Amino acid sequence: MRTCEHPGWFPRTIAAQQSEGAAITTGVGAQGDPTAAWAFSETFLTEDVTLLRARERAAQLGCASVSPGTGALLQVVAAALRARAVVEIGTGAGVASLWMLRGMAPDGVLTTIDAESEHQRAAKLAYAEEGVPVHRTRTIVRPPLDVLPRLTDGAYDLVLVAIDPHARAEYVEAAVRLLRPGGVLVVVDALLGGRVLDPDRHDETTALVRRLAHAVREDERLVPAMVPVGDGILLAVRR
Numbered sequence: 001m002r003t004c005e006h007p008g009w010f011p012r013t014i015a016a017q018q019s020e021g022a023a024i025t026t027g028v029g030a031q032g033d034p035t036a037a038w039a040f041s042e043t044f045l046t047e048d049v050t051l052l053r054a055r056e057r058a059a060q061l062g063c064a065s066v067s068p069g070t071g072a073l074l075q076v077v078a079a080a081l082r083a084r085a086v087v088e089i090g091t092g093a094g095v096a097s098l099w100m101l102r103g104m105a106p107d108g109v110l111t112t113i114d115a116e117s118e119h120q121r122a123a124k125l126a127y128a129e130e131g132v133p134v135h136r137t138r139t140i141v142r143p144p145l146d147v148l149p150r151l152t153d154g155a156y157d158l159v160l161v162a163i164d165p166h167a168r169a170e171y172v173e174a175a176v177r178l179l180r181p182g183g184v185l186v187v188v189d190a191l192l193g194g195r196v197l198d199p200d201r202h203d204e205t206t207a208l209v210r211r212l213a214h215a216v217r218e219d220e221r222l223v224p225a226m227v228p229v230g231d232g233i234l235l236a237v238r239r
């Protein structure tokens, strides 16, 4: 089974998250020493039962999900774009999907790709519990690099890269091709929960993630920013 290792965000139980609610001064499960600002951003919006159930299914599958703060940001980006066409690379159990669907235009379609059929089944359950009409999601159980070349260039408002770091550079290149001008690329886990900032970390994964951040920053087709929410989000607008 593929796992998806966001090192910093640990899914909590529904009860734990609800009882924490908007407790803004406590850590919220991240490794290291999260600041109060970071903690506040993670609890600014409280997840409802549908999201929390999806998050629990992800945990049962051993699959990471975006943090609540990351989800909230994805929802905002989708809403700001009035997104009608979104691609998610790495479906997991559908937590990020739900956040994006909530922000997207009511007739917007999410194309979400994951090689694990068990994860896709969990995500479909989440969409059903949310009451998402079936025509609003296109779930594809294939390796993303088989699927992405078949999607239409310049046709997407938002592309989320939420998959293991090793092939991310290729996914990002595909995303840039798929995005319309003004469309937004989001890469989650872009700071590896803080490892990217640690000058003593020289392992291959950390080096790859650093190189990708560099490449996005230098890419003249993109307007980039790094946002310290969740495990770090690399955001970029397609010029």
Ligand SMILES: C[S@@+](CC[C@H](N)C(=O)[O-])C[C@H]1O[C@@H](n2cnc3c(N)ncnc32)[C@H](O)[C@@H]1O
Residues within 6 Å of the ligand: 002, 003, 004, 005, 006, 063, 064, 065, 066, 088, 089, 090, 091, 092, 093, 094, 095, 096, 097, 113, 114, 115, 116, 119, 142, 143, 144, 162, 163, 164
């Ligand atoms: C971090 S999870 C996605 C989480 C989801 N975006 C969310 O926040 O709710 C990463 C997903 O990518 C999938 N995955 C990892 N490596 C993959 C690969 N090489 N090909 C296809 N899917 C892969 C895993 O099966 C897993 O479901």
